[in-house]
Amino acid sequence: MSATTxxxxxxxxxxxxxxxxxDVLQNTPALQASIHKxxxxxxxxxxxxxxxxxxxxxxxxxxxxxxxxxxxxxxxADAAFDIVKAALQNGKAVVSANKKMIxxxxxxxxxxxxxxxxxxxxxxxxxxxxxxxxxxEEYYDNDLLFSFRGIINGSTNFILTKIFQEQLEFEKAxxxxxxxxxxxxxxxxxxxxxxxxxxxxxxLAHSFGIIAKPAEFIFTGIKNISLQDxxxxxxxxYKIKLVANAQKLADGKLAAFVLPQFVxxxxxxxxxxxxFNAITTExxxxxxxxxxxxxxGAFPTASAVLSDISALRYNYKYEYKKILIQxxxxxxNDFYLKVFVSANEIAAINKDDFEWIEEWHNEYHYCWLxxxxxxxxxxxxxxxxxxxxxxxxxxxxxxxxxxxxxxxxRSLELAGIV
Amino acid sequence: MSATTxxxxxxxxxxxxxxxxxDVLQNTPALQASIHKxxxxxxxxxxxxxxxxxxxxxxxxxxxxxxxxxxxxxxxADAAFDIVKAALQNGKAVVSANKKMIxxxxxxxxxxxxxxxxxxxxxxxxxxxxxxxxxxEEYYDNDLLFSFRGIINGSTNFILTKIFQEQLEFEKAxxxxxxxxxxxxxxxxxxxxxxxxxxxxxxLAHSFGIIAKPAEFIFTGIKNISLQDxxxxxxxxYKIKLVANAQKLADGKLAAFVLPQFVxxxxxxxxxxxxFNAITTExxxxxxxxxxxxxxGAFPTASAVLSDISALRYNYKYEYKKILIQxxxxxxNDFYLKVFVSANEIAAINKDDFEWIEEWHNEYHYCWLxxxxxxxxxxxxxxxxxxxxxxxxxxxxxxxxxxxxxxxxRSLELAGIV
Numbered sequence: 001m002s003a004t005t006x007x008x009x010x011x012x013x014x015x016x017x018x019x020x021x022x023d024v025l026q027n028t029p030a031l032q033a034s035i036h037k038x039x040x041x042x043x044x045x046x047x048x049x050x051x052x053x054x055x056x057x058x059x060x061x062x063x064x065x066x067x068x069x070x071x072x073x074x075x076x077a078d079a080a081f082d083i084v085k086a087a088l089q090n091g092k093a094v095v096s097a098n099k100k101m102i103x104x105x106x107x108x109x110x111x112x113x114x115x116x117x118x119x120x121x122x123x124x125x126x127x128x129x130x131x132x133x134x135x136x137e138e139y140y141d142n143d144l145l146f147s148f149r150g151i152i153n154g155s156t157n158f159i160l161t162k163i164f165q166e167q168l169e170f171e172k173a174x175x176x177x178x179x180x181x182x183x184x185x186x187x188x189x190x191x192x193x194x195x196x197x198x199x200x201x202x203x204l205a206h207s208f209g210i211i212a213k214p215a216e217f218i219f220t221g222i223k224n225i226s227l228q229d230x231x232x233x234x235x236x237x238y239k240i241k242l243v244a245n246a247q248k249l250a251d252g253k254l255a256a257f258v259l260p261q262f263v264x265x266x267x268x269x270x271x272x273x274x275x276f277n278a279i280t281t282e283x284x285x286x287x288x289x290x291x292x293x294x295x296x297g298a299f300p301t302a303s304a305v306l307s308d309i310s311a312l313r314y315n316y317k318y319e320y321k322k323i324l325i326q327x328x329x330x331x332x333n334d335f336y337l338k339v340f341v342s343a344n345e346i347a348a349i350n351k352d353d354f355e356w357i358e359e360w361h362n363e364y365h366y367c368w369l370x371x372x373x374x375x376x377x378x379x380x381x382x383x384x385x386x387x388x389x390x391x392x393x394x395x396x397x398x399x400x401x402x403x404x405x406x407x408x409x410r411s412l413e414l415a416g417i418v
Numbered sequence: 419m420s421a422t423t424x425x426x427x428x429x430x431x432x433x434x435x436x437x438x439x440x441d442v443l444q445n446t447p448a449l450q451a452s453i454h455k456x457x458x459x460x461x462x463x464x465x466x467x468x469x470x471x472x473x474x475x476x477x478x479x480x481x482x483x484x485x486x487x488x489x490x491x492x493x494x495a496d497a498a499f500d501i502v503k504a505a506l507q508n509g510k511a512v513v514s515a516n517k518k519m520i521x522x523x524x525x526x527x528x529x530x531x532x533x534x535x536x537x538x539x540x541x542x543x544x545x546x547x548x549x550x551x552x553x554x555e556e557y558y559d560n561d562l563l564f565s566f567r568g569i570i571n572g573s574t575n576f577i578l579t580k581i582f583q584e585q586l587e588f589e590k591a592x593x594x595x596x597x598x599x600x601x602x603x604x605x606x607x608x609x610x611x612x613x614x615x616x617x618x619x620x621x622l623a624h625s626f627g628i629i630a631k632p633a634e635f636i637f638t639g640i641k642n643i644s645l646q647d648x649x650x651x652x653x654x655x656y657k658i659k660l661v662a663n664a665q666k667l668a669d670g671k672l673a674a675f676v677l678p679q680f681v682x683x684x685x686x687x688x689x690x691x692x693x694f695n696a697i698t699t700e701x702x703x704x705x706x707x708x709x710x711x712x713x714x715g716a717f718p719t720a721s722a723v724l725s726d727i728s729a730l731r732y733n734y735k736y737e738y739k740k741i742l743i744q745x746x747x748x749x750x751n752d753f754y755l756k757v758f759v760s761a762n763e764i765a766a767i768n769k770d771d772f773e774w775i776e777e778w779h780n781e782y783h784y785c786w787l788x789x790x791x792x793x794x795x796x797x798x799x800x801x802x803x804x805x806x807x808x809x810x811x812x813x814x815x816x817x818x819x820x821x822x823x824x825x826x827x828r829s830l831e832l833a834g835i836v
Contacts, residue, residue, distance in 0.1 A: 024703065030561050030744060129704035131557040139549040141728050143448050144721070268710075271689075285442065285721030286547035289711040292686075293704065303562070303703030310559050314739065319732055326448060 005068070007033035007309060010061035010092075012083055013073035014040050014047065014054075016298035017097065017124075021071065021305055022049065033069070033309050037061050062086045069312060070094045071305060077101040081108075088112040088120060095308040097124035097301055100189070103198035106211050110320060119317035124304035126199045127152055127277040130293040131307065136207040137318055140283055142326045147247035148207055150279035151272050152199045154296025155183040155190040156222045156242045160260075161273045164239055169227045182275050182296055193221030193242065196258045200244040206318070207246065208254055209328030216331060218378050219258035224390045228366050229342050233392075238262035240392060241269050247282075250400055253332035257375070261393040262340065268292075333375045336402060338394040341384060342368035348389050353377040355402055372399055423486070425451035425730060428479035428510075430501055431491035432458050432465065432472075434716035435515065435542075439489065439723055440467070451487070451727050455479050480504045487730060488512045489723060495519040499526075506530040506538060513726040515542035515719055518607070521616035524629050528738060537735035542722035544617045545570055545695040548711040549725065554625040555736055558701055560744045565665035566625055568697035569690050570617045572714025573601040573608040574640045574660045578678075579691045582657055587645045600693050600714055611639030611660065614676045618662040625664065626672055626747040627740030634749060636796045637676035642808045646784050647760050651810075656680035658810060659687050665700075668818055671750035675793070679811040680758065686710075751793045754820060756812040759802060760786035766807050771795040773820055790817055 009025075011018055022035055038054050039061050047054065061067055062083070070087040072080050077100040084101070087094045089112065096102065102109060102122055113120050123133050127150070136148070151157050155177055162173040174191065177183035189195045197214035204210040222242050233240050243261040248254055263270045268290045272278040277295025282288050294300040322328055336355060343349050346367050351357065357371035378384060384391040427443075429436055440453055453471070461474050479485055480501070488505040492498050495518040502519070505512045507530065514520065520527060520540055531538050541551050545568070554566070569575050573595055580591040592609065595601035607613045615632035622628040640660050651658050661679040666672055681688045686708045690696040695713025700706050712718040740746055754773060761767050764785050769775065775789035796802060802809040 020703070028561050031559070130707060131553060134557065135549060135553070138729070138734075139552065139725055141449070141725070143446050144724070283721070285438070285717040285724065287712045287718060287721075289548060289709070291707070291709050293707040299703040300705060303701070303705075306562070306703065307557050307559070311556070314737055316556075321732065 005032075005313065007069045007312060008036045008067050009033060009069045009071055009309070010064065010067040011035050011038045011071045011073065012058070012061070012080075014038050015073065017301045017305065018073045019048070020298050020302040021073070024302065024306060031306075031310055032313065036067050037064065058083060058086070062090055068092055069309065071309070072096040072098060073305070074098070077104060081105050084109065084120065085112060088116050088118045091116060091118055093118055093312050094120045095305055095312070096120070096122045097305060098122075099125040099195065099198040099202060103201040103214060106201070106205060110323070113317070119312060121308035121311060121316070121318070122202070123308050124301050126202055127279065127293065128154070128295045128297065129300035129303045130277060130279070130291060130295070132279050132291065133202070133206050133318075135291070136203060137321065140207065140281060142207075142209055142322045142329065144284045144286070145207060146282045146284065147245075148203070148279055148281045149243055149245050149269065151241055151269055151277050152203075152244050152279070152295065153190055153196040153242055154275035154277055154294070155187065156196070157272065157277070157295070158182045158275045159191070160222060160225070160240055160242065163225065163227060163230050164234070167227060167230070170223065170225055191221045191223040193219045193258050196221070196242060196244055200246070200256060200258050203244070204246060204256060205320070205323060207322065209322030209326060210254060210331050211323065212256070212331050217256045217333070218375060220260070220385050220391065222260055224387060225260055225392070226342070226390065229390050229392065232340070232342070232368060233262055236262065238264060238395070239270055241272070243269065243393070245397070247398060248329065249332060249335055249398075251332070252329070253334070254329045255335050255375075255398050256331060259391065259393045261397065262395055264395050267395065333379050336372050336374050336399040337378070337397045338370070338372050338399055339397065340368060340370050340392045340394065342366065342390045344388045348383065348386065350381060350383045353381060370394070372402060423450075423731065425487045425727060426454045426485050427451060427487045427489055427727070428482065428485040429453050429456045429489045429491065430476070430479070430498075432456050433491065435719045435723065436491045437466070438716050438720040439491075442720065442724060449724075449728055450731065454485050455482065476501060476504070480508055480510075486510055487727065489727070490514040490516060491723070492516070495522060499523050502527065502538065503530060506534050506536045509534060509536055511536055511730050512538045513723055513730070514538070514540045515723060516540070517543040517613065517616040517620060521619040521632060524619070524623060528741070531735075537730060539726035539729060539734070539736070540620070541726050542719050544620055545697065545711065546572070546713045546715065547718035547721045548695060548697070548709060548713070550697050550709065551620070551624050551736075553709070554621060555739065558625065558699060560625075560627055560740045560747065562702045562704070563625060564700045564702065565663075566621070566697055566699045567661055567663050567687065569659050569687055569695050570621075570662050570697070570713065571608055571614040571660055572693035572695055572712070573605065574614070575690065575695070575713070576600045576693045577609070578640060578643070578658055578660065581643065581645060581648050582652070585645060585648070588641065588643055609639045609641040611637045611676050614639070614660060614662055618664070618674060618676055621662070622664060622674060623738070623741060624736070625740065627744060628672060628747055628749050629741065630674070630749050635674045635751070636793060638678070638803050638809065640678055642805060643678055643810070644760070644808065647808050647810065650758070650760070650786060651680055654680065656682060656813070657688055659690070661687065661811070663815070665816060666747065667750060667753055667816075669750070670747070671752070672747045673753050673793075673816050674749060677809065677811045679815065680813055682813050685813065751797055754790050754792050754817040755796070755815045756788070756790055756817055757815065758786060758788050758810045758812065760784065760808045762806045766801065766804065768799060768801045771799060788812070790820060
């Protein structure tokens, strides 16, 4: 494609993002892109534009020689993969926002792009409007990048903000998010941490060259976070955020996880509220960068799709430098985390999994402790994900070497109480 | 150049940035880039590396067939332009951090790149480590981008931070900045606003496709900002930042200026302190983005130079899309600004230039007013830049239409006092 090529788009899905995209493209002729045909599940539903724009037969788009770009905006990850695969095989450029599909099929999608030399862009899959994939891919060399951390799920950040600002219980905050359109009617992907884990999976590939499915690192969501947890955090002058973490260990391997985390007011992420997303990067020489933008909603998502469409006109494609050319990093679960764990009853916390416990609190139907735990224990056991138990990482949670000499006498005494 | 091509660099200048770059390249073989020869003014000065690395004859680098990349890191803008011109003509890729040279010769440099099809990258020229040029160039389409605002000079932000935090007079804050290495021994380029204006000039090209020298928009620095101004700002719950502004007017033309500006605590820029730089963008659908990073210092600058060198391996070059392909915006000085102006004596303020004045204060040796002024008046007159006079833009300073009906009776009365 050259900068003067007209982009004829075949669109899959006509939800809020798809509809928004259609409207924008109608009004921005400079982009030289227009939607030629839209594939939807049901032709019976009344639509805001003429019926001849629609089809329910994917092949009418996928086999149409006139269409050179496929934009995939459907919910179903399996169906989406079939569409993207067929499109790439047919030599059509593809733009997608489907993080679940991309995280689950990363290797196959990479192989398809290489085999058929067709561009596949998906900036909208991570942090909606923010150009974070492109920046990680293009700007931060693997050998110089030390870490990134981020709030990469807007719905859960909205819920956590409401729990803190209005002292709501989780269920009420979730309901509010749903009423305002910031959470799906089935919110399990968001509140269970799956969405953030899918995004971290994609970001790991573009930042450190690691192809890893969510099952390969530890993650959880926020559905067990109680108002009591929030009050303890407040007492310690922290907020709780759902944070995706990726940082190089001393041996060069990479620690990666998605967990609720205490953040201090000196952390940029502390000030990121509601549906906003944000990423901080740390790299040699460049030091810390901070990037914030809207991470949820139809318009921010449509804007990233638009930017990808625009980039196709300039022959942009991901080079996958970190994977294909540079020395990729390797994921490691060989590190410790400093965590806060709370539960309705003591028995729900597997104390034996901890290396040590340095703070301990017990009251009627609510107990919590602060301790150091090896990540392999978290990967092997699931008591910390069960209903009634919250696990929240501490600020600077990653601990590489436990120095037993540094355990204060008081900590040992407290641990003794356990 | 292909991703496997070895980059043989000819370096001009061996100051802190050049030296840092040399060290990094020695230690990162994965970049496949090494410095072949370094051109410096004087061979007499004792250097930390072997003498055979150096020459004082530019031609030894510019005519060396083995060298395929020129990195230009010298102070002198005129000499730098000659080097860059010769390098591009000789088919060598060029990386530079010299904002003054680039802003002053933008059109010639663009023409050279087109004629000789050689890439010229200069991410380090704006906001040091932050990839702001690339993001404006690649990600934000002109038709969708509404505005950007930013703190793009680290030295002045450091000085303003000290004035506010430690209630220092300007001269003392400047001295502190110089002692800590955040300001040049000759700081006029920074504190006079010239450096920020050069950067805005470069950013305008990559964001809105406007090629404009600093003389074509209004700008000033911070050297007239007094501790008294800072105290008035504090009383109004503002901070003062030196802000580069670019925003589309209702007619589609662009308002652009660099002025000290009052910022409220709801403005992301309020929280950007010391030598940090930051940019906010506003665009259709994507809404607001905020990007913050270190904007001054040898390492942040070297990191951007490194990223450009790395990008050359992947054949990256600026497409200058906004200028060459998309519909470029046009600069306009046909708008009003709401400003605060202070002076040692009333006579120093040209009250007749104001459309109206809505607040007025006078005390012994210090008076100030808040009013609306047309930018053409600021462009034509220079009373507001003279020693003893400070002009500070208000938050949301751009006023497109003056509705005289909205002037409150009190404002008119106050103006009457004038």
